Amino acid sequence: MNLNSLTLKEAKKGLLSKDFSSVELTKACLGQIEKYDKEINSYITVCNEEALKQAELSDSKIKDGDDSPLLGIPIAVKDLYSTKGIRTTAASKVLENYIPQYDATAIAKIKNAGAVILGKANCDAWAHGSSGENSDFGPTKNPWNKNCVPGGSSSGSAASLASDMCIASTGTDTGGSIRLPASFCNIVGLKPTYGRVSRYGIVAMASSLDSIGHFTRTVEDNAMFLNVTAGKDVFDATTPYIAVPDYAKGIKNGIENLKIGVPKEYINSGMDPVLSDLFQNVLTEFESLGANIINVSLPHTEYAIACYYIIQPAEVSSNLARYDGIRYGNDRSYFGKEAKRRIILGTYTLSAGYYDAYYKKAMQVRTLIKKDFEDAFKNIDAIVAPVSPTLPWKLGEKVNDPLKMYLSDIFTVTANLAGIPGLSVPAGLVDGLPVGIQILGPQFSEEMLYRVGYAFEQKTKHYKEKPKL
């Protein structure tokens, strides 16, 4: 087996027992990037020298008995995360030459845990998109079928991991940007509870929706990663003082007698029939694991996309105002079409005379959607739902139809509006393309999600399927 295709847990074990070095592991990843990324285009910036230097340092630390959680593990970072001294573009030409003077808190934590940063992963510019095609640095290809999109906006992070160019990667999820690409690339992706992981230093898309998560090959890897990034940050006023448990600890407790809800609104909504069948099989698996499947209703789901596409562009229009051409080198003419579309939309809905009809109304609907989940979770432990209504689509297929593109987030935006966590786990292949399911729970229930995800993953082992590059 190649070192670069190890799970985080395996890699860590191998490093600590000195079966291989971090330099070897890092070189294996860099070699894979060298070999395949011209085609996949999952990185905007690759940090060969810095990564190898960091790997050497990790090796000497391992020798000294250091066992920090991510020590010597090569990681890809979505290019939305500020990295001190490493160009951070948000995949937009506006920030083409921007080199941050500081590290995002999540980066500081990852570095502190010993990780080796391989480079900055491609994504939709400003995280606007569901396919990765809005990147100003070219679209990322799906490693499973290079004519298809890998899902967005964390397209590069997902594709890089799925094609064995890193051991784990970071992403952001504002409306599905981690769960969708995880689902399209057959990997595990977590959108944590809003505020569980600090947003400080990560280029803001829509501040009240942005969740800072990550991709791994397995559920256990994912829990190990969250152990590093979760927690209160004095630089982010929206991170509460809620204790961080060991997320990997109760992972093997099984799901016998757990009540798992299936929202009817997610099943009856024009899903691809092949995917409906697959989802029924998923439910059967859960039942065979001892869980009770309960039908639930989230009655305001149908308003979620409309609500999301009011709130999100409103916040986007304000968050992008700082790129006014005075700093950062490039002016506003460098904004891509999608960013411009959202700036105009958001500016309009916040304008005097329209605010009440749009933004205020949307915030009220948001409260109702949140309440839908609160009510549902009174009777169930978790929800299982599809991530996407379709299989990964062809590159270019939805580029000229923004509305169609927006609708691909139909099952994912609700979690962001409600601020609840969602874990995307591989659920099998259809026509050689991956399909994922998401497990949703109440706020700060990541332990439960991992427990459910782990049981399903260990039963089905879909994560073992690898694309042929």
Place this chain on the structure above:
Amino acid sequence: MEPVIGLEIHVELKTKSKMFCSCSADYFGHEPNTHCCPVCIGLPGALPVPNKTAIDWCIMIGLALNCKIPLFSKFDRKNYFYPDLPKGYQISQYDQPFCIKGDVEIKIDDKDKSIGITRVHMEEDTGKLIHSTVNGKEVSLVDFNRSGVPLVEIVTDPDFKNAKEVKVFLQRLQQIVRYLGVSNADMEKGDMRLEPNISLRIKGEKSLPKYKVEVKNINSFKFVEKAINYEIERQKEILESGQTPEQETRGFNEQKGKTVSQRSKEEAHDYRYFPEPDIPPIKLTDLEIDALKDNMPELPDAKLERFKKEYLLSAYDSEILTREKSTADYFEEAVKIGKDHNISPKQIANTIINKKVDIVNVLPAELVKTIVAGTQTTQIDKKELEEIIKKVLAENPKAVEDYKNGKENAIMFLIGNIIRRIGKRINPNQLKEIIIRLIK
């Protein structure tokens, strides 16, 4: 015609750190762009974390202005573009400020007048533009040291009828803010900035005029009246010619003593306010508000009343002594020391007020000593004292002659001789007066 004037006043707080980051808020006179961090220059990804002390101080200002303090409050984003605003929006408060509905009593020609306070809210200051020439090219430079310094905005009801009332109110506000110790409130340094809204209506009319003119750039106390009076006259002329003044923002030009149009109604901003998603709403409890009340220093009115009662001072004396907190504190310290020397508060008050004591350099104990010395002199019989002085003058004709010829020092020689002859502490100034009188 009757002026209708309401005020917007910005007060910069003197907290240690800025409103949303830990940079020093003490920027005045510092090298440009040395008090900055990712937050106050609005770098990608930076987030604001509110300064608890600044919020407490804002609420204290509200309490001092008799405002109600709602238990729920939030920050909002005020969106607009300007080169000194690095995020493209200012974090401010829109519809749910920290303090609402207060009032302040002022005295105009011995009559009490109440000025309504609409609201007091918290926001952040902007950077500063410096227009200069670099290598022969005219440029505008931005200094972000001030960006993010805590700013409290106080909005009054349109209760003022003339510039004098505005000035008295401003002095009052400055006094209160300084008593609270939350700002230097120095207009010349920009710690306190005034933006009056001025319009005119026919005397006796109740409804507000259909237009108003906001005047900016009044950067000094001495221009407050000038700017307002100029604007009143300007509008009067327009109205008398049968027209209505334009709703606009005007800037005061110090050199010309005039207001100049800056922005018309059509160019008015749509700030697109919405709740700041980066800062959770602020929820207060009655207990917290009470604790702030308990921790507030005694305010000018209360102090004045206490001085009258406790020290049996006149309203006039009390007013002068409490005008500035430092004077009041000095007075009370001296009273404490004076008690041991049988010096009355009234004697101390008289000395401070009449002699214009330098309270920065003369310690209260020293002041009491001088008063004690002065008191002892009077205990010597006046005639006896004059006898001694005459004798000393007669014994030292040369010194007397020298003094007459303009040698100021000679008089010190005579005073020294006299004090030695009396053998008691005595007020040299008093002696000097008698000597000069006798020589003449």
